[in-house]
Amino acid sequence: MPLRSVSVLVLEELAVFEFGVICEVFGTDRAAQGVPSFDFKVCGPEPGNALRTSVGAMITPEHGLDGLAGADLVAIPAIGASEYLPAALEAIRRAAESGSIILTVCSGAFVAGAAGLLDGRPCTTHWMHADELAARYPTAMVDRDVLFVDDGDLITSAGTAAGIDACLHLVRRELGSEVTNKIARSMVVAPQRDGGQRQYIDQPIPVRCSERFAPQLEWILTNLEKPHTVATLARRAQMSSRTFARRFVEETGRTPMQWVTDQRVLFARRLLEETALDVDGIAERSGFGSATLLRHHFRRVIGITPSDYRRRFACPGSEGAATA
Incomplete structure (x- = not known):
């Protein structure tokens, strides 16, 4: 018609x-x-x-x-x-x-x-x-x-x-x-x-968890650039890997590595908005290690590439000569 x-x-x-x-x-x-x-x-x-x-x-x-x-x-x-x-x-x-x-x-x-x-x-x-x-x-x-x-x-x-x-x-x-x-x-x-x-949704960092578990999440958030596995995080929390993984899902609704990856993407998003770091520097600061891995997870979570996001949302004066 x-x-x-x-x-x-x-x-x-x-x-x-x-x-x-x-x-x-x-x-x-x-x-x-x-x-x-x-x-x-x-x-x-x-x-x-x-x-x-x-x-x-x-x-x-x-x-x-x-x-x-x-x-x-x-x-x-x-x-x-x-x-x-x-x-x-x-x-x-x-x-x-x-x-x-x-x-x-x-x-x-x-x-x-x-x-x-x-x-x-x-x-x-x-x-x-x-x-x-x-x-x-x-x-x-x-x-x-x-x-x-x-x-x-x-x-x-x-x-x-x-x-x-x-x-x-x-x-x-x-x-x-x-x-x-x-x-x-x-x-x-x-x-x-x-x-x-x-790309337009304000995604706050979810920390709605028990007082006993909150310090574990806070430590991860201040150490995103470090390599993390379920085993290393469980040892730090003084739990078995199985118990830690189960408790983590109960507290956050996500598996440990899903949660860590999401928080790395959100941190990278903030760096794209507020700094002139290039994509390699952002990948290192946020714990992805490589620009390729950052681009993959950023597009999966946010829906566009880091470079497209920076063009749309970077604060005035933050871009400089950096490219994402």
Whole structure:
């Protein structure tokens, strides 16, 4: 089905940026640039009645909920409310059943979940809300690491700017790269980003453990550059290797070497942000020993290479002539 008509749902506590993303991609007339125009509708519970957004501004939909019916795409931006109008959920369900593609941005996934559209399906949302989404809709397969999930007639995206990625992906899928590139160029954004949410997630060092075990973790964290094995760590804790490994999993939820590797990656990430050390120096300081091993584990945990991470997140003045 060609992508010609787009209806966006607005409700109370609408997030204006996420709504703006949908409007910018699908509601802006770029016919002069060779981009097909969409039949774009803003739909709410009552046409002409203003709704309060998450920042206190008001928005007035021109169309009612019946404007969702028959749309090729129904887009749901982030909605701050925890409960949703039953009539809106029913309109979303009917649109999905009639063949509309459903696209959500950020917490818009919760609206789709309330409409029953996430049951048994892969999806995502902002990493801050992923656990809540999984708890509220336990049969949904929530992916916390990606920028968006394309499950055919259901596309869900992560927080804020990831909505741009999802919208442009859908345009690329339905209308091709040429149209996508024109829209992206007009918006001054990349037509496709690499990596996922992992690079943006603040991953605190987990030290939620018993008072007796905490000193073991603290010692490891201050000695990441040293070689570690389960046997050496167990000897220092005055336990057998088997007992130490079992206790470690009980305390941290990870095996000893998984935990050590993760903490080395997080330390390397901080060095990339705050220092001008090259990748060999960072590998040595963080305990990986070689740049190759650092790159392998960094990409596995964070989702992008050390060099890409440094370009995006290094503090001003920290990069110098260093390369990662």
